[in-house]
Amino acid sequence: MNNALLALTISLLFGIGTFLILRRDMMKVIIGFGIVSHAINLYIVASGVFSEGTLVPILEHHQAVHGLDQGLVVADNITSGIIGPITTNPYTDFVDPLVQALVLTAIVIGLATTAFILTLAYRINEEYGTIDVRELRRLWG
Missing domain, CATH: 1.10.287.3510 (Helix Hairpins)
Structure with missing residues (x-):
């Protein structure tokens, strides 16, 4: 929207x-x-709402396994501002x-x-x- x-x-x-x-x-x-x-x-x-496809709060198992090959960060890192899984894949907006x-x-x-x-x-x-x-x-x- x-x-x-x-x-x-x-x-x-x-x-x-x-x-x-x-x-x-x-x-x-x-x-x-x-x-x-x-x-x-x-x-x-x-x-x-997370826009631009940069933050994905929940991933299915096959998305996470596929995303590991493409730079998916699974571990939380508060100092870097990573609170959940982040990927560079072109996902749609998530809430x-x-x-x-x-x-x-x-x-x-x-x-x-x-x-x-x-x-x-x-x-x-x-x-x-x-x-x-x-x-x-x-x-x-």
């Missing part, structure tokens, strides 16, 4: 989410937090699986948090009869 299009999408989602967070209706605020959360997750996943695991965890936590906030909004609506933030501020004193 084009980096400019990806940056535009992330910034657009972040802007829409921020706009909704600043609204008076509590439901719009909750939706805004969800959109900002998705924008942050998209940003984190986009940062884990770091650690970043994907972190974002998957963030999605699950975001879902649980959203469910909790929706439950709180429902209880506030039952108790006070409104979910307008200014009206609630007036009722609370």
Whole structure:
């Protein structure tokens, strides 16, 4: 994907989410937090893409054996900046699986948090009869 299009999408989602967070209706605020959360997750996943075919986090066995003949470095070397297998072969873009695991965890936590906030909004609506933030501020004193 084009980096400019990806940056535009992330910034657009972040802007829409921020706009909704600043609204008076509590439901719009909750939706805004969800959109900002998705924008942050998209940003984190986009940062884990290795372009130009220089970094390959996981190789299959036949790729590793074939790559040994063509300069594949298998051992980690932190001082040289080698954190995983690196090859000069023309592979396509890969995504770091650690970043994907972190974002998957963030999605699950975001879902649980959203469910909790929706439950709180429902209880506030039952108790006070409104979910307008200014009206609630007036009722609370």
